């Protein structure tokens with residue numbers, strides 16, 4: 001099979017073209033000054049397209065973008081492929097591009113006013129994104145600006161609890177079906193070591209925790225006594241006076257109990273998520289969540305009755321067997337509960353998920369899973385946008401993944417003031433995120449916006465239990481290497 005560069009593979013996959021079917025094709029690029037010309041040679045002939053780089057682009061980034069742009073134009077204009085919503089914008093965090101432009105002064109008038117339309121036009125022209133998506137990206141990027149960073153020594157802390165009651169069909173997270181008590185005890189011991197070492201690192205560099213996010217997996221899948229122990233450990237080590245947000249994911253509603261709610265209240269949790277994904281039992285059964293629709297409504301009600309915290313609910317567009325009316329009904333019923341935050345995901349067929357493995361098995365095809373097609377998925381997303389806006393929600397964070405239904409995006413919606421700060425910081429990649437627990441990642445961005453130093457805790461539970469100390473040491477190394485920047489960060493407000 002021909003080994004195309006990544007940027008070429010990205011474009012081919014946008015049109016659901018398999019690079020391995022392009023064995024006879026040649027894609028050649030000439031770079032002359034700021035101009036890049038791409039030629040696609042196949043048996044039927046040769047097609048050519050040229051584009052000019054922008055003066056403010058970095059060499060390398062511009063080559064990558066223009067090769068994609070040229071090829072995309074050849075395939076849509078000369079071969080008749082249907083344009084896709086995000087054109088050649090393939091990254092996970094597209095809003096970061098807009099925020100970088102603004103930091104560099106693009107789209108900012110001499111009076112400091114941000115020209116939204118100019119930014120939108122550039123997104124459309126540079127990345128061939130549809131106008132409504134360009135507007136969505138710009139809106140999210142600008143809404144995040146006052147939240148990103150907010151203090152040079154403030155950091156976010158992530159705590160990874162890698163357990164769930166069962167594994168969802170589409171899950172690619174490092175979740176383990178809840179193991180025997182002895183393994184949970186070993187995990188708690190490793191986590192304690194990890195969390196206490198992280199607290200020492202925070203103190204050593206004089207950093208201040210702004211947000212704490214306990215995710216996974218499903219942290220609330222831990223049995224009562226371990227859950228209480230974990231929350232107390234996290235609170236004791238990370239929740240100082242400066243903490244603005246303490247989030248705990250309780251995704252699976254059947255893991256939520258009055259006792260766990262009481263523990264979270266006692267230790268000052270400010271944000272929780274409980275995720276129905278859909279309110280249709282047949283779908284829940286098919287995707288292997290093993291809880292009922294009633295479990296969700298019960299869990300939401302007791303969480304709401306407990307008081308003061310913000311509640312997020314995740315929904316998925318594009319689930320097997322679901323049609324427009326199914327999603328419409330799910331959204332209606334969820335909004336009747338008046339959640340603070342609604343995250344609309346588009347189903348992604350992710351590597352490592354049971355869904356992807358079953359699809360790569362010759363005996364299964366997309367039809368066997370009765371997945372809605374791209375046009376239905378886009379219709380559902382448009383409907384969600386309209387209804388949420390009518391209810392005064394607006395988008396505040398957005399990310400994309402490979403192989404998403406409809407080739408759209410995941411969007412967090414909330415009313416003004418209910419933004420999840422951690423969600424914004426993790427997308428902005430301007431703040432240090434210190435990861436503890438299984439599969440957690442630590443990221444130390446360079447203050448100038450360049451390189452990000454990273455350290456990853458292992459996804460595999462056994463490795464985490466065996467080698468926790470080794471991973472703590474690796475995290476300390478990147479803190480030592482990155483510490484020069486902590487005091488000199490230029491903050492965009």
Ligand code: SF4
Nearest residue numbers: 164167168171175217
């Ligand atoms: S609840 Fe989330 S983490 Fe757990 S199996 Fe399902 S998708 Fe994976």
